[in-house]
Amino acid sequence: MEKTIFFVVVAIYIIAGIVVTRHVKNKDDFYVMGEKGSTLLIVGTLSATYLSAVTLMGLAGMIYNEGPVAHAGFASYGAWLGTLFAVIYVGRKLKALDCQTLPDFFEKRFKNKWVTVISTSIMIIGLLGYGVVQLIGAGVVLSEILDIPFPVLILLFTLALLIFSAMGGMYGVVITDTLMFFTMLAIAAVIAPLIIGQAGLDQVKNLGQVVPGYFSFTGSADRPFGWVFSQFLMWILFFGCTPSLVSRVFPAKNDFVIMKAAVIGVFFAPFMQLLVFIAAAAMMVLRPGIEPADRVFIVGMMEYVPAGLAGIGLAGLMASIMSTASTLFVLTGFALAKDLFENVLHKDFSEKKSLVIGRAAQVIVAIVVCIIAIIQPSSIFWISIYAGSIFAVAWMPTIIGSLEWKRMSSKAAIASMTAGIVTFIVFGELKRFGIITFPVGFDNFYLAIIVSVLTLIVVGFITKPNDYELGYYQKMKETKLSVSTIKSILAKPNGAAELKKQYKQTITIAASFVVISVVLWGYFIVRLGM
Template identity: 90%
Template sequence: MEKIIFFVVVAVYVIAGIIVTRFVKSKDDFYVMGEKGSTVLIVGTLAATYLSAVTLLGLAGMIYNEGPVAHAGFGSYGAWLGTLFAVIYVGRKLKALDCQTLPDFFEKRFQNKWVTVIATSIMIIGLLGYGVVQLIGAGVILSEILNIPFPVLILLFTLALLIFSAMGGMYGVVITDTLMFFTMLTIAIVISPLIIGQAGLDQIKNLGEVIPGYYGVNGGADRPFGWVFSQFLMWILFFGCTPSLVSRVFPAKNDFVILKTAVVGVFFAPFMQLLVFIAAAAMMVLQPGIDPADRVFIVGMKDYTPPALAGIGLAGLMASIMSTASTLFVLTGFALAKDLFENVLHKDFDEKKSMFIGRGAQALVAVVVCIIAILQPSSIFWISIYAGSIFAVAWMPTIIGSLEWKRMSSKAATASMLAGIITFIVFGELKRYEIITFPVGFDNFYLAIIVSVLTLLIVGFIAKPTDYELGYYQKIKETRLSTVTIKRILAKHNGAAELKREYKQTLTVAVSFVVISVVLWGYFIVKLGI
């Protein structure tokens, strides 16, 4: 029964993705969904992308083994803050500047080929790593259901994913993400409480007595606090600038949609995560010793829920992977086709040829990710940490500097990105081979952040920005998405009435979710005895 339901639900995702391709008529449709995204669609794609294999497999496994505070209390809280930063700050500013991808911003900001090439290359490397995580997660789930070799499963999953990500572009990703989001909700609000109920909250709370440090800041593995805090910092910086989240803003219809998405989407992300993480701890009560721990939720669904519900839950797990993986395929394909080929080489293609190149680039990315995933170089959690750190140390200082610092130049951007990523990789390898050691609580991530920021400041003060860079900085300061939205709405027939209605709806959504949050989080605080 669970297999039938699983495949029926997954088939619905793929069929929906194929149907959506009919609406892709232009480059704007392919890259930003023609900027037609409603609040429901943008909330759906944001939350679905946020909840990936890292959350439901990697982090759930770490919490199962080591406890929730070190990973959920610090890492996930950092990811939540980073998501808010990505939507409200980075995404809105870039959308106001008519950017369709993040490397688009670097191209517009500096008009420098090398800045665009370096930024895009870093993006491709980081997204490839995060994409590998999703495919490994898919293989883990499918291997639990089907008696098929892991490499074959990875290949089949990649082909299925390409059907709607390559053909539908951002249109296909947003629509299918929203469908998948509702399946993921089943895991959070139905399956997780079932598992928690069978374990019992008292028994879950007592894990701290059975496993020393389980509810401590350092976790059951007694990790150094410096490492724990670095997870908090890394997830803020990674999620604050990762293309997979920032790009969710670009298809939005207007600024009101983005503001409502920030309220609703950022509410659902931690709400769903909290229930999932408590359920992961509950599995330590119900069935300790699951190995590898990435399988904890799969085991929980198969052994502790009815078959029909297990099928939906496994499809929800697959949805979390498909939504993020399809986004990464699309964005990496965009980076190759639009940002490197069209922007850097200054090739001007017609609509049809541009979309053809974009789809071909996605197919190429899929092949590379598929090969790496089959090799399965490491666990889901650790690959995600490495990929996230690359964005955090190389991109975030440059993005903030580009948006906020008048002296920011192409030389400062190039030097900062290269210094950050080279420091992180080189010193990480030196540490891995025990050639050097760091003080307790300090590692190559902290060092790379410091080097990246200092390099940006030093080169920024030494190298004078060009007249173009100064002019574009002024444009950034003068351009606001809220102003653009108001002008567009007022230009319509009965625009004033529509504007008033949008303001009222946004305020109602904000107030409603503040009330819901106070009640909900208050309930959890009381029940969990925090």
């Protein structure tokens, strides 16, 4: 029964993605959904993108083995703060500047070919890594319920994704993400509590006595606290600038939609994670010794949940993978087609030809990711850490400097991004082969972020921005999304009443979710004695 329900729900995702393609009439529809995204759609796509295979498989497996504090308490809290930063700060500023992709911002900010090439290349490398994670996760899920070789499953999954991501662009991704969000919510709100209930919260709490260090800051693996803190820092910096989250802002109708979606979406993301992570710990009570640990939630649904719900849960798990993977396919395709081909080469294509190039680029990306996923070079968790670190050390310092520092120049951007990513990769490999060692609690991530920031500051001070860069900096400071939103609403009939209504709704939603969050998190903190 669970197999039937699983395939029915996944088929609904694919059909919805195909139907949505009829709305894609031009480049704006393809890249930013014509900026028609409602609060519901932005909440859906934001939450669905946040909850990926990394959460439901990679992190769930780490928490199952090592305990929740080191990974959920630090890494997930960092991801939550990073998501707020991505939506409220980076996303809103870039949307106000009419950016359709993140490298689009670098192109507008500096008008320098090498800045665009380097930033886009970093984006492609990072997203390819994160995309591989999703495909491996899909193969793991499907192999549990189908007797089909892993490489064939990866290929079929890739083809299914291309149906709506390549054809529907951002329209297809946002609509299907929202549908998928509700099945993911079923995992957190219904299935996870069922697993927790069978184990018992008291038994979960007692794991600290059964598995030494399970609820400690460094986990049962007794990882160095410096490493644990680096996860907190990495997820803030990664999620704060990752295109998969920042780009969720671009399709929004206006600033009120973004602010409401930030409150609601950023509540649901950690809410779903919280219950999933406690359920992962509950599985250590019910079934210790699951190998590989990435399968923990699949085993939980197949063995401890009624068949009908298990089918919905597996579909929700697949939804978390499909939503993030489709986003990464779309964004990497955008990077190849729009940011490298159109912006760097300064080609002005017709609407029809631009859409063809954008779709072809996604096919190329899908082929590359599919091949890497079939090779399966590492576990889901460690691939995600590597991909996230690349964004954190190479992009975040440059983005903040570009938005806030008047002396920021193209030379500083190039130097900072290059120094960050080269330091991270080179010293990471030297450490891996035992050529060098770092002090306990310090690793190549810390070194790379320090080098990236220092390089940006030093080069920024010894060089001067050109007239264009100074002019665009001034334009950024004068351009605010809130101002344009207010003007557009006041221009409508009864605009003043509509503006007052939007303010009231936003404040009410914010206050309500603060109260809900305090009650929910307070309950689990008290019950688990954390």
